Amino acid sequence: MSARQFVNDPDEFVSQALEGLQLAHPHLVQVSTDPALVVRVAKDGEPPKVALVSGGGSGHEPLHTGFVGPGMLDAAVPGAVFASPTAYQVRAGIKAADRGRGVLLIVKNYTGDVLNFSIAAELAREEDIEVEIVLVDDDLATDGGDEGGPGRRGTAAVVAVEKICGAAAERGASLAELAELGRRVVSNSRTMALALQACTHPGQQRPSFDLADDEVEFGVGIHGERGIGQRPFGPASELVPALAKPIIDALGLARGDSVIAIVNGLGSTHALELSVVHRELSAFLDGIGVRIERALVGSYVTALDMRGCSITLVRCDSTLLELWNAPVRTPALAW
Amino acid sequence: MTTLTTEHARAWADRFVAVGAERDTELTELDRKAGDGDYGTNLRSALRRAAVNLSAGPASPHEVFLAVSEAFLNTGGTSGPLFGMWFREFAKAAKEKDVTAAVLGEAATNAVAVVQRLGKAEVGHKTMVxxxxxxxxxxxxxxxxxxxxxxxxxxAASAAHAGAASTEKLLAKRGRASYVGEHARGVIDPGALTVAYFFDAAAPPRN
Incomplete structure (x- = not known):
């Protein structure tokens, strides 16, 4: 069976989605299409703050465009589906967001994103805009690669970085403080994901890989690529500990530790399923004495219409927790 | 000729745009064998932008190089922005200055340093470097x-061609070709070949 999607023209997929975002959230975001940017609507009388800019390939929505607004990003720079925005596009995002106190770039660790955001940072610095980069590399499935290789991919921990740094920026933190804070969140976050079914690119007829009915793909990323291996399909009570265990080991979590848990759908996983995943995660962490202080359960960092989920744990102290709990008002995250 | 005139710079850039279009199939085929096959698409898109920028009539060698640089920095992928930063050093070196061979040498030296810093590639990694x-x-x-x-x-064109040819026997350490390992041995790196075509374009075609 072919995969059917709500698409008019695959070439216009991202730009038409951005038009929809603008129409849905005129009070929060200002969308421009050439270059493609989503910028927070500035309110009169707001004191200048350090601006937060993120972005990357499209297809991961609501990341990053849905996280523009008070308490999170000042601008998001969307590329084509699964392709980095260009260096000039990122530079335009930096200039649109800058309020004179510097710009923090939050970049998921992919070769194209790192290169284009780094170039944009250099170009902006030449125009006397202070820029710092926080690199997010939380995906455990890509841990332990070659020396000098691309390293771990960036996935759902980017939500925690954007939320926590966003809250600190609203309170007047400096660029250097925000960069340090963002790196602290990254170093305390790890993620593992599994897919029940691959995603289908807009306009394509077939999913990006095939899976047998009795297996799941373990360690997938967010670009429809295969993971690190297949495992037998089973009840959530078996699949969830298999995701959580390596994260606990990698972070060295022990009895008495506190975490923020992000149970994330990869695109077409039902909210009821994600709640079951969270139930199993809670039981598993409870069993080893790790306390979930706050949980975010829903589809926030997606791989188009992939069926599957990721689990991210962020080891937290009272500072990180307090910033996570601070108010936020964006199209996709608000409390 | 001891300095680069605006006319020469413009003719050089125009020929590069034309050669890139002519060689598109060859470069795409190399990338299909050794990478993910999108090199030609990205190069074509960058050169189309370069042609538009150049049609605005840049008034100095600096503006010619800048027109090409900006076209590449507006292009996706990883080779596009690296070329953009490479051309940008030529534009910087040519700013408000007579462009002598020494200025070009200095520009090319700075330019490759920028590409190596951003792309983290050394000579022998089978890349444009x-x-x-x-x-x-x-x-x-x-x-x-x-x-x-x-x-x-x-x-410079002869040296770039020799350098590009040397990539044929190499195993890639950086860039897309590093993902396909041995499959890329025996294939010239399309980025390195593009550099050679760029320097070729500085001279009118021989008959």
Whole structure:
């Protein structure tokens, strides 16, 4: 069976989605299409703050465009589906967001994103805009690669970085403080994901890989690529500990530790399923004495219409927790 | 000729745009064998933008190089922005200055340093750097001998071609080709070949 999607023209997929975002959230975001940017609507009388800019390939929505607004990003720079925005596009995002106190770039660790955001940072610095980069590399499935290789991919921990740094920026933190804070969140976050079914690119007829009915793909990323291996399909009570265990080991979590848990759908996983995943995660962490202080359960960092989920744990102290709990008002995250 | 005129710079850039379009299929085929096959698409899109920028009539060698640089920095992928930063050093070096062979040598030396810093590639990694480094060395050596711009650029073209040819036997350490390992051995790196075509374009085609 072919995969059917709500698409008019695959070439216009991202730009038409951005038009929809603008129409849905005129009070929060200002969308421009050439270059493609989503910028927070500035309110009169707001004191200048350090601006937060993120972005990357499209297809991961609501990341990053849905996280523009008070308490999170000042601008998001969307590329084509699964392709980095260009260096000039990122530079335009930096200039649109800058309020004179510097710009923090939050970049998921992919070769194209790192290169284009780094170039944009250099170009902006030449125009006397202070820029710092926080690199997010939380995906455990890509841990332990070659020396000098691309390293771990960036996935759902980017939500925690954007939320926590966003809250600190609203309170007047400096660029250097925000960069340090963002790196602290990254170093305390790890993620593992599994897919029940691959995603289908807009306009394509077939999913990006095939899976047998009795297996799941373990360690997938967010670009429809295969993971690190297949495992037998089973009840959530078996699949969830298999995701959580390596994260606990990698972070060295022990009895008495506190975490923020992000149970994330990869695109077409039902909210009821994600709640079951969270139930199993809670039981598993409870069993080893790790306390979930706050949980975010829903589809926030997606791989188009992939069926599957990721689990991210962020080891937290009272500072990180307090910033996570601070108010936020964006199209996709608000409390 | 001891300095690069605006007319020469413009003719050079125009020929590069034309050669890139002519060689598109060859470069895409190399990338299909050794990468993910999108090199030609990205190059074509960058060169189309370059042609538009150049049609605005840049008034100095600086503006010619800038027109090409900005086109590449507006292009996706990883080779596009690296080329954008490479051309940008030529634009910077040519700003409010007579462009001698020495200036070109200095520009090419700075340019490859920027590409190596951003792309983290060394000579021998089977990337564009394998043509950029010998071209910069040839320009600098020619300038030291007192060669004119045209002679220095011709020597840079030969050196870049030799550098590009050397990538054929290499196993990739950086860039897309590093993902396909042995499959890329026996394939010239399309980025390195593009550098050679760029320096070729400095001289009118021989009949």
């Amino acid at each position: 394998d043509a950029m480094v010998p071209a910069a060395e040839a320009l600098t050596a020619a300038a030291a001998r007192g060669a004119g711009v045209s002679d220095a650029l011709a020597e």
